[in-house]
Amino acid sequence: MMRRIIIECKEVRFSYERLPVLEDVSFHIHEGEFVALVGPNGAGKSTLIKLLLGLLSPAYGSITILGRSVGEASHLIGYVPQTMEHDKVFPIRVEDVVRMGRISGLSMWSRVEDEVVLRAMKQMEVDSLAGRQYSELSGGQRRRVLVARALAAEPELLVLDEPTANMDADSEKRFFDILENVKGKTSILIVTHDNEFVSSLVDRVLCIGEPVAPGRGRRVVEHRVTATSASPPELFGGKVLQVLHNEVLPDNSCCGEAEDAE
């Protein structure tokens, strides 16, 4: 049995007016997979995320979420943006921020809703902060609360855009340690430069590579993180990457130690 494909990009091409950004981008993310999206500055990571969220539309190709169009199914994605402004004097408790992830929870308070909110807070280890004011938290704690809010919506895919940007090394390590609680339970796509921590967590890496030809858009190359392959040498946080080609994974092949691709 094959794992469910949560999101699938097929031959996607996108340009901003005359600036080609992405071309022939094809990949998919399976249920429970933890995938990193990496690439040099300006390569098109944010553009790809906006395409997945339906904020931009491909000029060519298609993106589907559980077989449905992005327009129909973008609510199945829980998105945590890189920066989120907050009103420093607006009084709101951590638990209420997380509860905002349950849109129906605001109108229909029920025990099930409470359980989902509590579970999301526990997953991100912010349950002990539930009664604290959001504005009084550290940057790292706030970031975890926002991930908990996204998890409270029980998304099929959690998209995190550079979640550890501007965090100190300790908070960053704690964030990735805690994110391990979520691994395997929700599919995760993380945009990151933090190769060292992520290499121990991710199943696959999507690298936005070189333009397909001078003056054209860039392609995405898929890799699987594996410590066992003899070559190529160190490429990603001390682990070895193996190039994959849109491989459909069998049911038991992700969320654990990576196995050989071919």
Ligand SMILES: Nc1ncnc2c1ncn2[C@@H]1O[C@H](COP(=O)(O)OP(=O)(O)OP(=O)(O)O)[C@@H](O)[C@H]1O
């Ligand atoms: N709204 C826009 N209009 C025109 N060009 C844009 C727009 N947004 C981004 N670009 C350009 O598209 C290219 C890809 O940008 P994008 O923000 O997707 O890259 P990125 O990989 O997320 O970069 P970074 O790592 O610096 O955040 C860049 O050349 C950027 O200048």
